[in-house]
């Protein structure tokens with residue numbers, strides 16, 4: 379009998395539902411919340427309310443698109459941690475209610491593990507062990523993966539995440555939230571070597587992005603004193619130079635990680651892996667260092683339920699279920 383799982387993702391501001399049948403993602407729906415734009419960041423209370431409104435229609439469409447009836451489901455999966463607690467509660471309560479009504483098992487999924495396993499949705503897939511650079515709005519990690527459910531964080535950020543570095547830089551440039559995709563867009567037209575931002579010296583496989591933010595702030599203040607139109611007149615070059623530095627910080631540590639572990643299969647994951655500069659740079663570094671590189675399809679990079687579904691599938695096969703009193707947690 380085939381394994382059919384409905385997966386729900388509600389860790390932050392996107393409501394996602396996906397259906398996976400025998401390890402193949404058949405539908406992956408997402409409702410983005412526009413309500414946060416005018417506040418320059420995600421407002422937790424508004425996010426939970428929007429999840430409440432979105433979750434039923436998103437789940438309905440995901441089931442319809444996959445051609446799966448809820449009575450056929452083998453299990454329900456949900457994001458258990460980390461994330462905004464109010465958002466996680468909406469998804470977990472919904473998943474528990476469905477699991478109880480249908481009398482089927484419940485699977486709790488770790489959001490960051492799911493970002494890594496997004497690399498297993500489509501072919502080709504990495505071989506074990508592989509290294510994954512997971513870069514999102516809340517995390518920046520280098521993860522050593524020994525099997526689908528066995529992963530170890532071998533490096534991480536000491537302060538801001540890479541996504542925050544993009545978003546905070548964008549804010550300094552007067553761009554709306556989330557600014558990461560906009561920096562990506564403007565950077566395409568700019569010269570990445572025009573302005574030099576410092577690369578921090580952080581020990582081991584760890585990262586730091588707070589110094590970069592400060593240096594961008596001083597750089598902009600200084601130049602705007604001389605020319606009030608400095609940002610408008612140089613936006614593409616500034617974006618390209620900031621993006622170039624964030625990418626070099628990330629990839630230099632990735633090189634160090636492969637040298638220290640001897641691992642040659644290298645993947646990226648998380649919202650920032652949607653960045654076109656990072657995707658291109660990974661390919662380039664891969665050729666130079668003889669890596670096999672893996673990047674999830676665009677729709678599986680930023681938050682989505684497809685990645686929750688693939689993780690749930692491996693957990694289902696391992697018999698890794700949670701009980702109806704499982705609680706979501708904001709921190710991992």
Ligand code: KG4
Nearest residue numbers: 514515516541558562649650652653680681
């Ligand atoms: O994984 P994700 O969707 O949510 C979290 O779990 O945090 O990541 C969101 C982050 C945001 O900081 C956003 O600006 C960044 O990913 N991001 C990008 C791009 N697309 C999304 N950063 C740079 N370039 C992009 N194209």
Ligand code: ZN
Nearest residue numbers: 493514649681
């Ligand atoms: Zn995420």
